[in-house]
Amino acid sequence: MTVHHELAAGQVVAGLSLADLDAVVDGLLAGVAALSGSQASARLADVSRSAAKLSAYRVALVAKIQASQVWRDNDPNATPASFLRGELALDHSEAKADLRAAESCERFPELAQACRDGRVARDKMDAILRVGLRTTQRERALPRFLNIFIDLAASAPMSALRKALDLWADQIDPITTATDENAAHQRRELHVVQLGDGVKLDGFFGKTQGMHIMAALNGALDKQWRDTTAKTGSSGNGNSEVSGDGSVVQVQRVAGSTARQRADAFIDAIITPILAHNLLPTAGGAPATICVTIPLERLQNPHQGADPEGVAASITSGTLRLGSATLRATNGPGDTIISTHTATELSCDATVQRVVLSPAGKPLDIGRKTRVIPEHIRTALIIRDDGCIFPGCEKPPAWTHSHHIHHWSQGGPTSLNNLALLCPRHHHKIHTNNIPITLSADGKPQVHTQHRTPDRK
Ligand SMILES: [Zn+2]
Ligand SMILES: [Zn+2]
Structure with a gap:
């Protein structure tokens, strides 16, 4: 089924409704199965244009609602935004975007026309208005640049339009760039939460500190790859990459997801060297490090469960924790239980100190710290x-x-x-x-x- 309505500009079509549009779309959907790949690709461009046109209709309806005052019919305290939120189940930012688009129809007829022509999609229109109307400085400058942004919106992807808008805003209105930057920096935070089975990091950094983190983490990942490559030599089975000076560098693919590789690089190339080189002394002058405590008999018999009588006695005497392997940061607030397995692994290659305890847990004899591997x-x-x-x-x-x-x-x-x-x-x-x-x-x-x-x- 095809429906054709050739309309001259300004011509009013009586008796047409969105139900007709539904019928057209249903007909088109039914025909998709019969399309060839190239026909489907040709249709796709048309669909984007029709979607932009339809959103122009939506914006025109919102403008009508706003002008008609219908939004205060039931509630004298209502605003156009609260009316739209209630009627259409929109959230606040969506309702604001609708109203901003509606208001701009009159102020910027060339933008409204581009939307109507199907040249500028609704999300691009929103991006132009959101960035362009944010401050009075930008608002004043926008008309001079609007046609440039419309052309860009029609020809370039969203990411390119956003980038151009951000650069434009920074150069027209440098103060807001600085204010935004500072506001983001003020939001910086890093949470390190000790959970039952591990430690969770969660944080936010402004651009400058954030880029320091990116540089360090990317460097750590790169170092892992390059050190591995240096050992493998050029015969490695990695991917070739041309470096800045034109020489070809082999980059080894490391097993595991990128997030897991980054986690390993963070520990192996950033955290471990900092602790190993004693770069972070504690207030007492002792270097920050991690410390495992484990009874010798558990290292010697890792699979053997404890004698229940002994456990009962140590609960009573308050020395229960001395029976398990624990891990702590020497400068941290608390310890965490680790398996005998992990204690064994960590003590394979470590500095070890023998502490003889009384049954009540008091140190009786303290040995020297010795490196396990000379x-x-x-x-x-x-x-x-x-x-x-x-x-x-x-x-x-x-x-x-x-x-x-x-x-x-x-x-x-x-x-x-x-x-x-x-x-x-x-x-x-x-x-x-x-x-x-x-x-x-x-x-x-x-x-x-x-x-x-x-x-x-
Ligand atoms: Zn290995
Ligand atoms: Zn080992």
């Missing part, structure tokens, strides 16, 4: 393993932990043939899945990824 052994490990030993992993030595194949708390020696380099991700995987590592005849560690043993017996 420097010379770490150096030998780097020469032997040259980075993470997990099959297919290319993380270089700087990104690795030294893992005890047989944990030191269970009698495993800190010697070359009981150690292997693993990146944080694979170190975690090895501990979580109990993946065995053996040394081959030539002294190289081998990961047996097939032999997973369950956590618990």
Whole structure:
């Protein structure tokens, strides 16, 4: 079915209603199945034009409502905006946009005409009016630029129009740019919430601080990729990228979503180096670091449940927390329970201090802090393993932990043939899945990824 109404400008069509339009759209919808791809593509441009025309009709109706005063018929305190919100279930900003568009029909007839011609879509019209009428300075300048924006709206995508409007506003009205910027900066906040199973970050920063964060995080991601590439060499199976100086750089694809990669880069390339290099001393002069506390017997027998009598006694004596592994920031307010697994993983390559406690939890004897892996052994490990030993992993030595194949708390020696380099991700995987590592005849560690043993017996 086709309906054709050729109208001369200003001609009034009696007896036509939106129901006719519904019938036309239903007919068009029914015909979609029979269209070829290129026919559908040709129709698409027409649809955008018709949608813009229809929204011009909507704006004209809103203008009529506003002028007619019908909005105060039932409620003398009503406003056009409150009337539209009630009648049409619009929210405040939608009703405001409708009214702004309606008011501008008379003030800017060329914009209304462009909308009517189907050249400027409603969302673009709203963008022009929202930015253009925000301050009196802009309002005064807008008429001189309106035709330029109409042409841009007709020919360019929304993002390009928005960008041009923002730049125009900044140059016509620099004070508002500065006020907005300052208002955003005043809203800065960073929440670090300790939840039951982890820590949640949630924040907002103004443009300057925000760009510092972007630069640091992108640099951290880049460093991860590039360090990996440097080790792989140009034979890597990554994607090629041409860098600024024209040379081709291999960028390794790292497994996992971008958000997860960013989370890892944030920890491995920003947080860990800051803590490792003692860049943040606490007020007492001790460097900020994280500290695991665990009873030695739990490290030695990680799968064994505690004796109920002992647990009952420690509840009574108030020493219950001494029976679990806990993690705390040395400068933080509280600790959190961690699994024996994680405590074992963290203590593979750490500084360890022995504290002997009385049954009531009082320290009786405090040992010296010692590094589990001495420097010379770490150096030998780097020469032997040259980075993470997990099959297919290319993380270089700087990104690795030294893992005890047989944990030191269970009698495993800190010697070359009981150690292997693993990146944080694979170190975690090895501990979580109990993946065995053996040394081959030539002294190289081998990961047996097939032999997973369950956590618990
Ligand atoms: Zn380990
Ligand atoms: Zn790895």
